[in-house]
Amino acid sequence: MIRVAVQADDFDLAAEAAALERTGAGAVVTFTGIVRDVAGGLRWMEIEHYPAMTRSALEGIAAQAAERWSLTGATVIHRYGSLAPGARIMMVATASAHRRAAFEAADFLMDYLKSRAPFWKKEVREDGADWVAAKDDDEAALGRW
Amino acid sequence: MTLDVLYFAWLRERIGLGREVVETEAATVADLVAELRAREGRYDLAFADMGAVRVAVDQELTELTAPLAGVREVAFFPPMTGG
Numbered sequence: 001m002i003r004v005a006v007q008a009d010d011f012d013l014a015a016e017a018a019a020l021e022r023t024g025a026g027a028v029v030t031f032t033g034i035v036r037d038v039a040g041g042l043r044w045m046e047i048e049h050y051p052a053m054t055r056s057a058l059e060g061i062a063a064q065a066a067e068r069w070s071l072t073g074a075t076v077i078h079r080y081g082s083l084a085p086g087a088r089i090m091m092v093a094t095a096s097a098h099r100r101a102a103f104e105a106a107d108f109l110m111d112y113l114k115s116r117a118p119f120w121k122k123e124v125r126e127d128g129a130d131w132v133a134a135k136d137d138d139e140a141a142l143g144r145w
Numbered sequence: 146m147t148l149d150v151l152y153f154a155w156l157r158e159r160i161g162l163g164r165e166v167v168e169t170e171a172a173t174v175a176d177l178v179a180e181l182r183a184r185e186g187r188y189d190l191a192f193a194d195m196g197a198v199r200v201a202v203d204q205e206l207t208e209l210t211a212p213l214a215g216v217r218e219v220a221f222f223p224p225m226t227g228g
Binding site: 078116 | 220225226227
């Protein structure tokens with residue numbers, strides 16, 4: 001059971017996790033990404049995406065995870081639009097019979113989602129706005145898999 | 146051929162639009178970039194550092210060497226920053 005959603009609205013983390021608990025799993029791992037005010041003065045984070053591609057890219061990444069690990073379910077939800085500090089940006093949840101597969105699949109999903117899903121973040125601060133630069137570490141992290 | 150060409154993030158801002166229809170006989174993505182750069186300064190500036198530009202052809206990530214025969218949509222954008 002793979003569920004992928006790209007939406008402006010917030011999501012219900014508890015309901016998403018509970019749905020995965022009902023897949024016959026022995027372990028559910030969830031990860032939530034939150035808008036963080038790194039340097040101070042952040043008004044909001046603007047998240048742009050490529051609508052025609054985003055969903056298929058996320059589905060492709062989730063399908064790869066389902067091939068590599070024995071999962072009873074996986075959920076990927078990513079928001080777009082203007083998100084205030086403290087707001088949820090995205091979540092990944094994985095369910096499996098055993099914890100190791102669930103942890104590893106969630107880690108894999110996050111690594112791929114950071115560098116291979118067509119989202120771009122812009123920090124809008126009191127003194128200006130800047131696109132968030134991709135980190136070399138994020139690209140290098142794909143080499144782990 | 147007629148292509149839909151899309152720009153995202155700072156490429157969209159530098160070029161000043163998110164989508165346009167381009168008539169071209171370019172054989173590859175790289176040829177298309179050369180044609181666009183020759184048009185106007187804003188394109189030349191946006192594509193000045195191709196190491197910072199990623200491309201998708203018909204919604205699939207690919208390389209600058211990718212052929213354009215039969216393609217409908219080309220998108221240019223910076224490295225992705227999801228998550």
